[in-house]
Amino acid sequence: MIDRDHFNPFPQLTGLDDRSKDIFRTIVESYLNTGDPVGSRNISKALPISLSPASVRNAMSDLEQLGLIYAPHTSAGRLPTEIGLRFFVDAMMEFGDLSNDERHKIERQMVSTHQPEAGVEHLLTKASQMLSGLSSGAGLVLTTKQDKRLKHVEFVRLEATKALVVLVDEEDRVENRLIDLPSGLPASAMTEASNFLNAHIRGKTLADAQMEIEAHRHELQAELDGLTAKLVEAGLATWAGASTDRPQSLIVRGRSNLLENVTALEDLDRIRHLFDDLESKRDLIQLLELAEKGDGVRIYIGSENQLFSLSGSSVIVSPYRDSEQKIVGILGIIGPTRLNYARIVPMVDYTARVLSSMLSDPN
Structure with missing residues (x-):
């Protein structure tokens, strides 16, 4: 379930004795429940073993030296540090399953x-x-925009050297990109380029579409003249470049x-x-x-x-x-x-x- 291998910055801390672990666990669990510092007297009462407040304070001093807990300036109680929370989550917390x-x-x-x-x-x-x-x-969802699946691509000439690449995805969302046209490109090349792309990319993501066109490079060069082939590649490259500028869509609720x-x-x-x-x-x-x-x-x-x-x-x-x-x-x-x-x-x-x-x- 949890990727514990990603974080293990303090393996030496796993050598804590059981008494120190019980005290540390009590401090962390109190913080997670209330957000407030907890003192030695309350810790002593909450421990599963009989331990005096003085003994608790000695153990807390050791935990503080290890960087696991600290004393806020407004209180004699202790809170876990970020390092302490990290250690607790990685080494001590038990994650149950959902019912x-x-x-x-x-x-x-x-x-x-x-x-x-x-x-x-x-x-x-x-x-x-x-x-x-x-x-x-707050709930967070982050998704890449490259995962959209393509439905239709069309080239629309605006002037002699400029055109729009119109992309429609499977959810009928439409986006446009402006591209430069190769010099001397005939009007028929727009239709040929659109037809070639639509025959190969429907239902594919942008990344998959690029791979598909690359795999059919010989077919591309055989079926289309040089300028039209350049138009096909330029159209996809423009979309791929635009998607990497802002590759994420964020939803927060x-x-x-x-x-x-x-x-x-x-x-x-x-x-x-x-x-x-x-x-x-x-x-x-x-x-x-x-x-x-x-x-x-x-x-x-x-x-x-x-x-x-x-x-x-x-x-x-x-x-x-x-x-x-x-x-x-x-x-x-x-x-x-x-x-x-x-x-x-x-x-x-x-x-x-x-x-x-x-x-x-x-x-």
Whole structure:
């Protein structure tokens, strides 16, 4: 379920004795539940073993030296550091599976809101809304624009040296690109180029269409004259280049969840940074690239990998796939670092599986 191999920055910390682990676990679980620092006296009462507050303080001092916990300046209690949370998630947290009722709830919500005629984006929006509703964070879905499947391509001459490449995808969305025409191109070349492309690219993604044309390069050169062949290649190259400029489409639902229980000025500043990051899509390409490198849920805590680093937020994401089992995007949750990881990780994992299944069989 979770890709634990991706993060293991502090293997030496796995040598903590059982007493230190119990104290550390109590501090982290208290933080995840309340967000407040916890002191030695309360820790002593919560431990499964009998230990005095003085002994707890000694162990806390060792944990602090390891960089796992710290004392906020306003309190004598302790909170986990980002390193501490990372260590807890990787080495100590147990991720259970969803119950049958929870699985059925996710399936019902996804299926009941699915409208094939509304297109994939509607389904992704509903997935984002559902994840937001099931968590204390904002639901996020990021998809590549290259996954659109082509239905029709046409060249429309505007002037002697300029033309529009009109692309229609299988959801009947239309986009245009302006290209330069080869000098001396006859009017008939527009029709020939359109016919050749439409015979080879229907139902394919942009990336697959490029591979298809490359595979039929000899046929391209044999059937079409040199200028028309250049037009075919220029048309696809223009689309591919445009798609890499902004390769991601971002859907975020439930941002208001992030404002709940925010009282401190620094928390409001953190949320402001997060909203700025979401608006600018900062680091989302990196997030998608990392998710594409392996299966399973990935967790990014605070400033890790510069993902939403200024906002100090946590991101839990899982890739989803299309009908050809290609990773075409990610979905997940963005929220404060004290997210309920044990609950949200299996939820994100299963939602990604349900979405992948629906995209494989859109009907």
